[in-house]
Amino acid sequence: MASHIVGYPRMGPKRELKFALESFWDKKSSAEDLKKVAADLRSSIWKQMSGAGIKYIPSNTFSYYDQVLDTTSMLGAVPPRYNWTGGEIGYDTYFSMARGNASVPAMEMTKWFDTNYHFIVPELGPDVKFSYASHKAVDEFKEAKALGVDTVPVLIGPVSYLLLSKPAKGVEKTFSLLSLLPKIIPIYKEVISELKAAGASWIQFDEPTLVLDLDSQQLQAFTAAYADLESTLSGLNVLIETYFADLTPEAYKTLIGLKGVTAYGLDLVRGTQTTDLVKKDFPKGKYLFAGVVDGRNIWANDLASSLSTLQALEAVVGKDKLVVSTSCSLLHTAVDLVNETKLDDEIKSWLAFAAQKVVEVNALAKALAGQKDEAFFSSNAAAQASRKSSPRVTNAAVQKAADALKGSDHRRATNVSARLDAQQKKLNLPILPTTTIGSFPQTVELRRVRREFKANKISEDDYVKAIKEEIKKVVNLQEELDIDVLVHGEPERNDMVEYFGEQLSGFAFTVNGWVQSYGSRCVKPPIIYGDVSRPKAMTVFWSSTAQSMTKRPMKGMLTGPVTILNWSFVRNDQPRFETCYQIALAIKDEVEDLEKAGINVIQIDEAALREGLPLRKSEHTFYLKWAVHSFRITNCGVKDTTQIHTHMCYSNFNDIIHSIIDMDADVITIENSRSDEKLLSVFREGVKYGAGIGPGVYDIHSPRIPSTEEIADRINKMLAVLETKILWVNPDCGLKTRKYEEVKPALNNMVAAAKQLRTKLASAK
Numbered sequence: 194m195a196s197h198i199v200g201y202p203r204m205g206p207k208r209e210l211k212f213a214l215e216s217f218w219d220k221k222s223s224a225e226d227l228k229k230v231a232a233d234l235r236s237s238i239w240k241q242m243s244g245a246g247i248k249y250i251p252s253n254t255f256s257y258y259d260q261v262l263d264t265t266s267m268l269g270a271v272p273p274r275y276n277w278t279g280g281e282i283g284y285d286t287y288f289s290m291a292r293g294n295a296s297v298p299a300m301e302m303t304k305w306f307d308t309n310y311h312f313i314v315p316e317l318g319p320d321v322k323f324s325y326a327s328h329k330a331v332d333e334f335k336e337a338k339a340l341g342v343d344t345v346p347v348l349i350g351p352v353s354y355l356l357l358s359k360p361a362k363g364v365e366k367t368f369s370l371l372s373l374l375p376k377i378i379p380i381y382k383e384v385i386s387e388l389k390a391a392g393a394s395w396i397q398f399d400e401p402t403l404v405l406d407l408d409s410q411q412l413q414a415f416t417a418a419y420a421d422l423e424s425t426l427s428g429l430n431v432l433i434e435t436y437f438a439d440l441t442p443e444a445y446k447t448l449i450g451l452k453g454v455t456a457y458g459l460d461l462v463r464g465t466q467t468t469d470l471v472k473k474d475f476p477k478g479k480y481l482f483a484g485v486v487d488g489r490n491i492w493a494n495d496l497a498s499s500l501s502t503l504q505a506l507e508a509v510v511g512k513d514k515l516v517v518s519t520s521c522s523l524l525h526t527a528v529d530l531v532n533e534t535k536l537d538d539e540i541k542s543w544l545a546f547a548a549q550k551v552v553e554v555n556a557l558a559k560a561l562a563g564q565k566d567e568a569f570f571s572s573n574a575a576a577q578a579s580r581k582s583s584p585r586v587t588n589a590a591v592q593k594a595a596d597a598l599k600g601s602d603h604r605r606a607t608n609v610s611a612r613l614d615a616q617q618k619k620l621n622l623p624i625l626p627t628t629t630i631g632s633f634p635q636t637v638e639l640r641r642v643r644r645e646f647k648a649n650k651i652s653e654d655d656y657v658k659a660i661k662e663e664i665k666k667v668v669n670l671q672e673e674l675d676i677d678v679l680v681h682g683e684p685e686r687n688d689m690v691e692y693f694g695e696q697l698s699g700f701a702f703t704v705n706g707w708v709q710s711y712g713s714r715c716v717k718p719p720i721i722y723g724d725v726s727r728p729k730a731m732t733v734f735w736s737s738t739a740q741s742m743t744k745r746p747m748k749g750m751l752t753g754p755v756t757i758l759n760w761s762f763v764r765n766d767q768p769r770f771e772t773c774y775q776i777a778l779a780i781k782d783e784v785e786d787l788e789k790a791g792i793n794v795i796q797i798d799e800a801a802l803r804e805g806l807p808l809r810k811s812e813h814t815f816y817l818k819w820a821v822h823s824f825r826i827t828n829c830g831v832k833d834t835t836q837i838h839t840h841m842c843y844s845n846f847n848d849i850i851h852s853i854i855d856m857d858a859d860v861i862t863i864e865n866s867r868s869d870e871k872l873l874s875v876f877r878e879g880v881k882y883g884a885g886i887g888p889g890v891y892d893i894h895s896p897r898i899p900s901t902e903e904i905a906d907r908i909n910k911m912l913a914v915l916e917t918k919i920l921w922v923n924p925d926c927g928l929k930t931r932k933y934e935e936v937k938p939a940l941n942n943m944v945a946a947a948k949q950l951r952t953k954l955a956s957a958k
Contacts, residue, residue, distance in 0.1 A: 194515065194562035196554045197249035197482050198242055199399075199434055199458065200347065200522025202547050203256060204709050205234050206529050214257065214713040217284075218292075224284055231255065235333065239342040241548065246555040249432075249482075251397065252337050252344035253330040254522060257284075258291045258712050259305075260399075261312040261357060264349040265290070268380050269326030272300065272316045272361060282326045291712060293895035298866075301359070302711060302894060304804050306401060306437050308489070308525055309718075309760055311711035315354065317373060318364035325380050331387045338392060345432065346388050350400035351377055351422075352414045357402065371414045378418060382425045389429060397432040397458070403448060404438035404464070406810050412447045423453035432482060434458035436521035437489075438808045445470045449479070456480035461502065462487045462520040468502065472509050481510045484520035485557065486550050491526055491706070491720060491762045493545040494553045496573045500560050507561065517558040523547040526762075527706035527718075539583065540701050540722060542576040580722075581766070588698070588724035595774045602822065603829040604857060609884045612859055613919075615833040619793060620746050624954065625908070625922050625947045626677040628887070630840050630862055631689075631750045631796065632927035633667045633682035634936055643687060660685050661738060668742045674940050675948075678746045678794055681739035683929070687717075689752045689798065690760040694719030696731040697779055700761075711894075714930065720762045721772060727779035730786050737790045749787040749795040753839065754780055754823045759801035770819040777826040784828050788835050796838035797827055799856070800926075803841060803849055817852040824856050836860060838885075842926045847875045850882075860885030864925045866892045866907065876914035886915060889925030890943060896931070898939045904946035917954060922947040 204210045213230035216222040235255050242250045256263050266287055271277040274297045277286045291313055293299035301314040330346050337344040349357075354377070355370045388396060400415065419426075419433075431454045438460065440448065445467070448457055459467050461484050471481065483506055485499040507515050529548040533541060545553055556569050580586070605612070639659075646656040667682030686692035694700040700719045707715040732749060740747040754776035763769060780797065787795050802824070807816050828837045839858040853861065865873065865888035876882065890907045891899040904922075911920055922943060928936050 194512075194517065194558040195248040196246065196558040197345075197458075197516050197518040198247055198251060198523065198551060198554065199436065199484070199488060199519045200251050200254035200524050201238050201242070202524050202526070202528050202709065203234065203238075203254070204528070204707060204715055206532055207705060208707050208715055210234060210257075211713040211715055218288070218713075227257075227284075231257070232336070235336065236340055239337050239340060239344065242551055243342050245551045246559075247551060249395065249516065249518075250337075250342060250344045251347045252333045253347045254524075255333065257287065259310075259312040260349055261315065261354070262287070262291055263327065263329060264354050265313070265315045266327035267325070267330065267348075267384065268354075268377055269324035270315055270317060270321055271326075279324065280326070281328065293892070293897045295897060298892060298897060299895045307804060307806060307808055308437075309708075309710055309716065309801065309804060310525060312357070315358035316361035317355070317358045317370055318361040318368060319372075321361075321373070321376075323373075323376050323380055325383045328387070330384055331391055334388060334393055335391050343394070345395040345397050346393055347397040347399060347434075348381070348384065350398035350433070351381055351418050352411075353400045353402040355414075356405075356411065371411065374414060374418055375421075378421050381422060385422070385425045385429070393429065395430040395432060396426070397434055399434045399436075401434075401436050403433075403435045403444045404440055404460075404808055406441070407444060409443075412443060415447050415451060419451040419453055426453040430455040430480075432456040432458055432480070434482070435464075436460040436484065437463055439464040439466045440470065442470060449474070449476050454479075456482055456516070458482035458484060458518060460484045460520040463489070464520075468506070471506060475510050478514070479510070480514045480516055481506060482516045482518040484518045486517075486519045486553050488519040488521040488523050488550070489525045490765060491544050491546055492765055493543055493549070493573060493576055494557075495577055496553065496557060496560075496570050497577075499557055503557060503561055512561075515561070517554050517561065519550060519554060523550055525708065526550065527703060527708055529705075532705040533703050535704055536701060539579060539585075540720070543580045543722070544720070546706070586723040586764075586766075588726060591699075591724040591726050591775055591778075594778055595771060598774055598778075598826065603825045605825075605829055605831070605833075607833050609857060609859060612833045612836075613885065616793075616836045616859065619834045620678075620836065622677055622746075623951060624917055625920055625951055627922045627944050627947050628676060628678040628748070628862070629671075629680055629924055629940070630927045631680050631683055631748070631798070632686070632929035633670075633680070633684070634931055634933050635684075635687075635929045636933075639663055639684050640687075643685070660735070664735070664739050665742055668739060668747075670937070672743060672745065674937075674944050676745075676940065676944060678748060679739070679743055680748050680750060681735055683750060683927075685735055689800075689927075690757050691717055691719055693731060693752050693757060694721075694761065696729070697725050697727055697776070699723040699725040699775075716760065718761050721758075721764050723764070725772065725775040725779055727782050731783055733783075733786050733790050736787055736792050740792060746794045747792065748838065749784075749792040751780055751783060751787075751795065751797045751827075753797045753799040753802070754827060755805060755820045756799050756801040759805040770823075773819065773823045774826070777823040780827040781830065785830055788831050793834065794836045794838060795828070795831070796840060797824065797858075798840045799824055800840060800842045806849065813849075817849060821852050821855050824858075828858075838862065840926075850875050850880055854882060854884070858884060860887065860921060862887035862921065862923050863889065865889045866925050873910060873914055882915070883919065885919050885921055887921030887923040890922055890946070891924055891939060893924045893926045893928055893931055896935055898935055899942060901942040901945045901949065904943050905949055908946060908950055912950075
């Protein structure tokens with residue numbers, strides 16, 4: 194019985210690629226140094242999977258930034274502003290598209306389906322001249338072959354690539370991206386021909402958009418694309434991989450009818466109803482790559498349950514046509530549990546990271562083939578039983594408090610317009626008030642202090658002193674820049690979710706459980722294993738300390754319950770909304786303690802609210818109802834004069850704008866600049882928004898420093914669709930990934946632009 198892995202984490206067990214990328218970007222190392230680190234990581238991954246007995250090992254899932262950008266490079270679809278003149282795309286062009294450069298901005302970045310991973314959105318139009326400009330897929334296949342590992346090269350499928358793209362600036366929004374299919378298929382044919390010539394016997398096309406709500410024209414595009422590729426694919430085994438949700442009956446019918454396709458990869462973890470489609474109708478002689486091992490969470494697989502599912506499928510598709518697989522790429526999980534030396538043994542026994550999931554896949558394949566490892570299955574069953582019965586998982590008081598939430602919608606008693614009036618009397622802010630999103634640059638020295646405190650190398654007094662000094666520096670800088678509403682810079686936090694999880698019960702933490710978010714940015718999601726509560730105040734000391742350093746309003750900075758949920762590895766033994774309500778009650782306690790401590794502006798970030806939106810529209814209403822309700826729970830008890838902010842970043846918000854309004858925050862700051870001000874189109878189309886709003890005026894994920902004129906132009910575009918009295922001026926997101934030499938001039942220009950427009954507006958009265 195065969196086994197398959199959809200994809201694998203690429204950062205390395207100790208984030209080796211992250212450090213190599215950042216060293217290269219900072220010009221501290223060469224391109225050759227970066228290539229060597231990458232080659233070593235790829236070699237290690239391939240050999241690990243080969244050694245574990247995996248038959249179908251993926252190649253071309255490694256990336257320096259993301260797989261969609263790699264496909265853009267393969268197709269030579271470089272926007273003109275990067276001045277690419279043809280030939281093989283090099284690092285300069287590739288990283289300029291991803292990060293921008295001194296003269297031009299980066300391409301838009303957005304979330305990869307409903308994950309916390311991001312991709313660079315292709316910018317396409319009728320005039321794009323496609324050409325085969327990156328041979329990465331073929332090069333990596335050959336590289337693995339030279340190491341003695343036969344791999345399955347993976348490409349983003351042509352239809353998903355186009356459906357994930359957007360019309361370039363200046364191209365009509367109604368332009369049909371699928372009309373470009375005949376232009377990109379010839380490039381795919383070149384790549385396929387080269388892979389065949391290099392000795393490939395299998396090829397994997399990732400077509401995850403098949404799980405979305407697609408119309409008949411979009412489904413027809415899949416049929417047309419693979420019919421066109423059929424003759425080129427002749428002689429190859431072709432796997433079409435889908436993941437993250439169920440297929441609709443229409444999409445499933447389209448999938449199994451594709452020409453020249455040998456195998457279908459299905460997510461049977463999130464796609465719980467897809468199994469029924471397979472049992473009703475599966476084409477004879479085709480392979481099913483059954484994704485029964487969860488690629489999006491860190492819980493050990495229930496091997497007995499998975500084996501039962503596989504045995505039922507085996508009766509449908511045939512013993513020699515069933516392949517055990519992961520539900521999706523393991524990119525979304527941590528790398529290796531072996532590196533976790535501080536997790537206690539009980540919780541550790543409940544977990545499986547990428548390396549362990551590879552072993553699980555192979556163990557299931559062997560069991561299906563009659564070679565069951567009884568000791569391994571027995572150990573797994575004991576861990577499953579331990580998790581179900583452990584007293585540390587359940588807290589009766591927390592469950593009772595969460596149950597009591599039913600029957601109220603937890604709205605503040607006064608409408609937002611009246612609240613804003615009361616807040617203005619107290620805060621006395623100018624029009625177009627300026628603020629930042631929360632974090633300031635995390636310097637090497639600051640990271641050293643936190644690291645040494647965690648390792649007990651410095652005392653708590655020394656730690657507190659160092660953090661206070663950093664806060665004072667950040668406060669002084671903001672006053673010097675004349676920012677209106679300040680932040681303390683979050684020097685005590687490595688990560689906005691990890692920080693809170695460390696102080697809440699029901700959470701566990703890893704040392705090296707890093708997961709890639711975008712580029713070199715990695716996060717270390719906490720693990721929610723049990724009921725959640727707040728034993729004591731989490732941020733009050735630092736926020737009060739910061740407020741004591743200034744007469745200006747100081748924001749209390751919290752992460753909202755939906756974002757904590759969506760950016761954690763969440764327990765899978767109860768509905769997600771129940772866990773979210775528990776977190777909301779914990780954050781509510783913190784909000785009320787901040788208010789008692791004299792903090793008049795409290796920001797509750799819900800950066801990931803849109804990210805958690807289910808992929809199917811039929812499930813949107815239920816999710817948005819409990820997600821928005823969870824946010825309102827956190828702040829329903831504060832006074833009218835306490836201003837509640839929230840922040841959202843890097844997603845498409847236009848389709849949930851009414852739910853955002855229903856959150857009933859006093860002020861929302863939201864990404865806007867990198868997505869070509871897409872957000873503003875909602876207001877141009879007549880949506881009325883009465884609360885304060887700060888669409889980001891510049892992109893913090895690029896090192897580029899915007900000019901005062903550029904920022905003023907963005908603010909003017911906002912003023913054309915939003916009332917002056919509700920508009921705030923702020924960056925797109927927090928500043929911790931930037932350097933002070935970038936942050937200071939950018940914020941200086943931002944404040945100058947706001948002042949310039951205040952003067953202009955005053956003189957126009």
